[in-house]
Amino acid sequence: MNSFSIADCTTVDAALSQLKDDAVVKAGGVDLLDRMKDGIEQPTRLVNIRNVAELRGIRETDQGMTLGPLTTLAEISDYAHIREHYQILADACGHAATPHIRNMATVGGNLLQRVQCWYYRSADFQCFRHGKDLCFAFEGLNQYHAIMEYGTCPSVAPSSAAVALLGLGATVELTSAKRGKRTLGIRELYIVPDANPTKFTVIEPDELITAILVPKPAPGTRSAYQKYGEKESFDWAIADAGVVLEMEGDICKRAVITMGAASPVVRRSAQAEAALAGKPINEETARAAGKLAVEGATPLSMNAYKLDLFPVAVYRTVLLAAGKMNRDPSAAG
Amino acid sequence: MPDPRESIPASPPALTTDSGKSGISRRGFLKGAGLTAAGTALLDGVQGFTSEARAQSPHGVTEFGPGAIPVRLHVNGAEHTVEIEPRTTLAEALRIHLGMTGTKVVCDRGVCSGCTVWLDKMPVNSCMTLAIDAIGHHVTTIEGLSTEEKIHPLQAAFVKHDAMQCGFCTPGMVMTCAALLERNPHPSEHDVRHAVSGNLCRCGTYPKVFAATLDAAGTLRNA
Structure with a gap:
């Protein structure tokens, strides 16, 4: 790992004052140290926010819930109120990475982790996302890559928490010392590679995530998240599904279906949602939603299997959310 | 059989140094830590950056590095002062600086958990934890699980x-x-x-x- 200096901060104001001269923010450090050890980033100055107490913790409010961005994935998945009312979020945070990493990794860091494309992650391959003009995945090994909405970079969205938080309609509060606060939806946080390949999120160098706001679910809401991987633990998803259903009796008033490992930025599937809205949740409607979730997909040379896997992930997670199927024993984590 | 740890210098040279900008000056460190003349005596007493010094930093910021500075780590019930760079991981501080080689580094990426230690009884990957982030926490390693008399x-x-x-x-x-x-x-x-x-x-x-x-x-x- 390269040598660097560090500004160890204990308050938000202190951290904001240090965000200058290409300083890089370190929270849990899991993804940042990984990138530094792999040599794809070599910042000379870090701003350590890990000890900023005001950015950590879960607060229940009249509007829903406020997550401090430094709250760890383990703290979120173990929190009783979240397990009861935001199952999708408990599932997503509780099945990411390994138990030890969940003890260290923060939810803010999980949202901002870089894509896991093995070409991007190798210092030997200077690709589009590193500011060069080529992608190695289209002609190379692309079995874990995107099947839709990829443009010039078929990496996939790596954050499980984003799949859950997008489903819940969460927003992220960003704070800058100069410009104050602004609030963005989860989808708006990310930049598609074609718009700007080297800038993964809209967060400016002088901004910090200072809160994640999760609205209170409407009455009758049920939710779930499941991911499928090559390994039972540690690995990122090869297919995943977040499902939020607003039920009125047996009828689904409104459905939100989210996916991470299909595209470079976390997505909602309007087609799959339409297949459930106004209908009962059963084998037939859940299957239809699964099928529609990959409509329009254009797989690469090695990942057509995702056209079969995503529909199954969505179908089973819809039924899991509705309480009509148990958690899939073949799902990862 | 002699304890192999005895052959390891208490304060080994830094793995690499960046001459020219190496190290924080003692004055700079004290300034950053917000310690006054009275605080200097305190620092001499505790011999290293602590969570208390962090909490007392005047503007909520302590700056150091890229060179080594002394920090205070609490490992297996005892206080240790180690001179580390900001980039030193907890695994490196334990193995190289403290000679506690029971903690193994295998993947060095948080994939295998071979380097598991406890931070306040919570298992974490010491390879992906900076040593400075262990300041103020109780670190327990495999060496701390058993006592001389009693195996865990x-x-x-x-x-x-x-x-x-x-x-x-x-x-x-x-x-x-x-x-x-x-x-x-x-x-x-x-x-x-x-x-x-x-x-x-x-x-x-x-x-x-x-x-x-x-x-x-x-x-x-x-x-």
Whole structure:
């Protein structure tokens, strides 16, 4: 790992004052140290926010819930109120990475982790996302890559928490010392590679995530998240599904279906949602939603299997959310 | 047999140094830590950056590096001062600076959990934790689990059940399972499986790890 200096901060104001001269923010450090050890980033100055107490913790409010961005994935998945009312979020945070990493990794860091494309992650391959003009995945090994909405970079969205938080309609509060606060939806946080390949999120160098706001679910809401991987633990998803259903009796008033490992930025599937809205949740409607979730997909040379896997992930997670199927024993984590 | 740790210098040279901008000056460090002349005596007393110094930094910022500075780590019930750079991981501080080589570094990326230690009884990957982030926390390593007189029941159970082959994952595996027993005295086999789901054992000793941990749980409950 390269040598660097560090500004160890204990308050938000202190951290904001240090965000200058290409300083890089370190929270849990899991993804940042990984990138530094792999040599794809070599910042000379870090701003350590890990000890900023005001950015950590879960607060229940009249509007829903406020997550401090430094709250760890383990703290979120173990929190009783979240397990009861935001199952999708408990599932997503509780099945990411390994138990030890969940003890260290923060939810803010999980949202901002870089894509896991093995070409991007190798210092030997200077690709589009590193500011060069080529992608190695289209002609190379692309079995874990995107099947839709990829443009010039078929990496996939790596954050499980984003799949859950997008489903819940969460927003992220960003704070800058100069410009104050602004609030963005989860989808708006990310930049598609074609718009700007080297800038993964809209967060400016002088901004910090200072809160994640999760609205209170409407009455009758049920939710779930499941991911499928090559390994039972540690690995990122090869297919995943977040499902939020607003039920009125047996009828689904409104459905939100989210996916991470299909595209470079976390997505909602309007087609799959339409297949459930106004209908009962059963084998037939859940299957239809699964099928529609990959409509329009254009797989690469090695990942057509995702056209079969995503529909199954969505179908089973819809039924899991509705309480009509148990958690899939073949799902990862 | 002499203790191999004795041959390791207490304060080894930094792995690499960036001459020219190496190190923080003592004055700069004290300034950053917000310590006055009165505080200087305090620092001499505690010999290193502490969580108290962090809390007292005047504008909520302490700047240091890229060179080494002395920091105070609490490991296995004892206070240690180590001179580390900001980039030094907890695993490196333990192994290289403190000579505690029981903690193994295998993947160095948080994938295998071979480097598992406790931060305040919570298992973490020491390879992906900067040593400065351990300041103010109680670190427990495999060296701290047993005492001279008494082996930890889980380690005894690992021996009894032959829960290892090459042994490289074993310290991490033991620390993970011992942390589970700290927070759950009645684990099921599912609980043990879940707890070690990040600990890779390429020899495949998992069934014996499960048996040893469940056995040790019984021993601890009856103790």
